[in-house]
Amino acid sequence: MTTEQLDASRVEAFGGRLLEILNHAGLAFQLSVGHRTGLFDTMAGLQPSTSEQVAQAAGLDERYVREWLGALTVGEIVYYEPAAQTYHLPAEHAAMVTRAAGPDNLAGLAPYMALVGQVEDQVIEAFEKGGGVPYSSYPKFQELQRAETAAIFDATLVDRTLPLVPGLVEKLETGIDVADFGTGGGHAINVMAKAFPNSRFVGFDISDEGLDFARGEAREWGLENARFEARDIAAFVGEEPRFDLITTFDVIHDLARPAEVLDGIHDTLKPGGTYFCADMAASSNLEDNLEHPLAPLLYTFSIFYCMTTSLAQGGAGLGTMWGEQKAIQMLGDAGFKDVAVERVEADIINSYYICHK
Ligand SMILES: C[S@@+](CC[C@H](N)C(=O)[O-])C[C@H]1O[C@@H](n2cnc3c(N)ncnc32)[C@H](O)[C@@H]1O
Structure with missing residues (x-):
C-alpha cells in the first residue's frame, strides 16, 4: 500500500490514540506514586494548597511533589489555580483514589504496573x-x-x-x-x-x-x-x-x-x-x-x-x-x-x- 492510498484522517486519529495511550500509561505511574506515598489521602483532607503545603502535610520532598502535581494537573486528576498556585483534589476524584474509598480506590491497582x-x-x-x-x-x-x-x-x-x-x-x-x-x-x-x-x-x-x-x-x-x-x-x-x-x-x-x-x-x-x-x-x-x-x-x-x-x-x-x-x-x-x-x-x-x- 502506498502513502497515497492511506486514509490520512484515520492515520491521524490512530496517532492521537497512541499518544493518549502513552500519556495514560505515564499517568498510571503517577496514580501508583499518589497511592503509595499517601499523597491522595493527604490531599483529600486539604483545601486548595500550594505544593509546599501539600508536601509538608504529606511529609514528602516538595520538588518531587510539585512535579507530581504538574503531571496530575495536565492529567485532569487535580485542579490547579494559577493565580494562587494551588492544587486541589476534588471530592469526586478522592472518592476513587483514596484508601478511605475501600474497594473503589482504583489507584490501588496502579502499583501492579511497576511490578x-x-x-x-x-x-x-x-x-x-x-x-x-x-x-x-x-x-x-x-x-x-x-x-x-x-x-x-x-x-x-x-x-x-x-x-x-x-x-x-x-x-x-x-x-x-x-x-x-x-x-x-x-x-x-x-x-x-x-x-x-x-x-x-x-x-x-x-x-x-x-x-x-x-x-x-x-x-x-x-x-x-x-x-x-x-x-x-x-x-x-x-x-x-x-x-x-x-x-x-x-x-x-x-x-x-x-x-x-x-x-x-x-x-x-x-x-x-x-x-x-x-x-x-x-x-x-x-x-x-x-x-x-x-x-x-x-x-x-x-x-x-x-x-x-x-x-x-x-x-x-x-x-x-x-x-x-x-x-x-x-x-x-x-x-x-x-x-x-x-x-x-x-x-x-x-x-x-x-x-x-
Ligand atoms: C493471585 S493470588 C490470590 C491470593 C488470595 N486468594 C487473594 O485473593 O488475595 C494466587 C495465590 O495462589 C497461590 N498458588 C499458586 N500456585 C499454587 C499451588 N500450586 N499451591 C498452592 N498455592 C498456589 C499463590 O502463591 C498465590 O498466593
Whole structure:
C-alpha cells in the first residue's frame, strides 16, 4: 500500500490514540506514586494548597511533589489555580483514589504496573524462547495482592459475596468446615473466621510470605478457628471429603495445573458441599471482551504475570482472560453440577461461580 492510498484522517486519529495511550500509561505511574506515598489521602483532607503545603502535610520532598502535581494537573486528576498556585483534589476524584474509598480506590491497582514492568526483559525472552517468568521474579507480589484484595474482602465478603450462595451464611453461623485454596495472605479466611466463630477455617498456599502474614493476622485477631498450611493445592486429588465449603479467590487462572486443583477440590468436598470460585469476569471469546472495562489491563497482567508464571512451571497458561465459558467447561470436567455464575454490583473484576458436588 502506498502513502497515497492511506486514509490520512484515520492515520491521524490512530496517532492521537497512541499518544493518549502513552500519556495514560505515564499517568498510571503517577496514580501508583499518589497511592503509595499517601499523597491522595493527604490531599483529600486539604483545601486548595500550594505544593509546599501539600508536601509538608504529606511529609514528602516538595520538588518531587510539585512535579507530581504538574503531571496530575495536565492529567485532569487535580485542579490547579494559577493565580494562587494551588492544587486541589476534588471530592469526586478522592472518592476513587483514596484508601478511605475501600474497594473503589482504583489507584490501588496502579502499583501492579511497576511490578509487572520490572519483568519486561524476561517476558520478551519468553516471547522469543517460550517458557515464562517464575514467581520468584515478583518479590513484592504477595504484599501488593494482599493490600489490594483485603480492601475488597473487608467491604464485600461477609455482607455481599457469601450471601450469593443460598443458605450459606446460615450454615456458616451454625458451624461448618471451610478451606480456602491459594489463600495468599489469608485475609479472606481471617475475615470469615472472625465473622463465623462456630465454623472452622483452613487456608492453603505455597507462599511462605503469604502464610506468615496470614498466621500473624490470625494471632493478632485472637482467632482460634483459623489455621494455615503450606500445601501444593494441585496435590489434593484422591484425598477424603472433609470440607463443607471450599473457596478460591482469583486463583484458578494463575495455576500451573488448574484441572488437578479443581479435581482435588471436588474430591475433598463433602457430598452436598459447595465450591465458591471467584475469578476474572470475562468471556472466553475475544470478540466479546471489546467492551470489557478492564480488558487491556487484564490481558497485560496475563502476559506479565498470570499466564507467564503458569508457563514458567510448564503449566496450562490459562491466562487472566480465560473467561466464563472455559471456566464452566473445566468445572464440569471436574464433576461439578449446576454451576451458577453470579456478579456483585460494582465489582467489575470478578465472576462468582457457585458449584455443587
Ligand atoms: C493471585 S493470588 C490470590 C491470593 C488470595 N486468594 C487473594 O485473593 O488475595 C494466587 C495465590 O495462589 C497461590 N498458588 C499458586 N500456585 C499454587 C499451588 N500450586 N499451591 C498452592 N498455592 C498456589 C499463590 O502463591 C498465590 O498466593
